[in-house]
């Protein structure tokens with residue numbers, strides 16, 4: 001089973017088209033929500049396609065959330081397969097006190113409900129996010145499409161959390177370096193579609209099947225076959241979404 005562990009399916013121009021192509025390619029996806037309406041849209045799509053494997057509910061940190069959205073997203077997250085996308089803003093603006101409070105609330109919910117947390121926290125926010133997860137006692141998490149220094153990556157790995165890379169690992173030396181710092185048991189692949197990727201992927205809407213490109217490069221880094229990597233990836237996903245009691 002091959003899985004794109006992060007695809008914003010409700011944001012695709014033609015979601016059903018993307019899902020049909022994923023089904024044909026034998027790839028399923030984890031679909032994180034951006035906000036309450038996004039979560040509802042993903043659940044509707046899940047009714048129409050088996051390609052959506054798990055749906056997580058969150059509030060994307062790069063946007064300034066409304067208080068009513070915070071409340072509703074927390075309610076959705078309490079019953080979803082997992083929690084996310086949540087985290088700390090980095091690209092659009094620096095985090096403020098409210099961002100920390102909202103993220104802390106989702107971390108505490110993940111710890112209380114024992115659900116996996118899909119985290120958006122890159123560069124200088126990664127260490128701050130890790131500290132919040134540790135304080136809340138979050139047991140399972142993914143630092144999605146991480147960009148961080150060695151020290152922070154080592155700390156995330158020591159805590160047992162996962163890290164994901166996209167097909168940009170095929171040409172970005174930084175991402176390849178990251179893979180070398182992470183054990184295969186904690187490495188996931190994703191596209192972060194439908195948001196555009198760079199390099200040879202520029203100008204096209206990402207498809208979940210593109211994770212195969214990332215898997216090929218990652219498998220080579222670990223000195224294993226692509227098939228063996230996908231088996232390991234599947235075990236990692238099961239630990240994440242179906243923990244042993």
Ligand SMILES: [Zn+2]
Nearest residue numbers: 006008085192
């Ligand atoms: Zn995302």
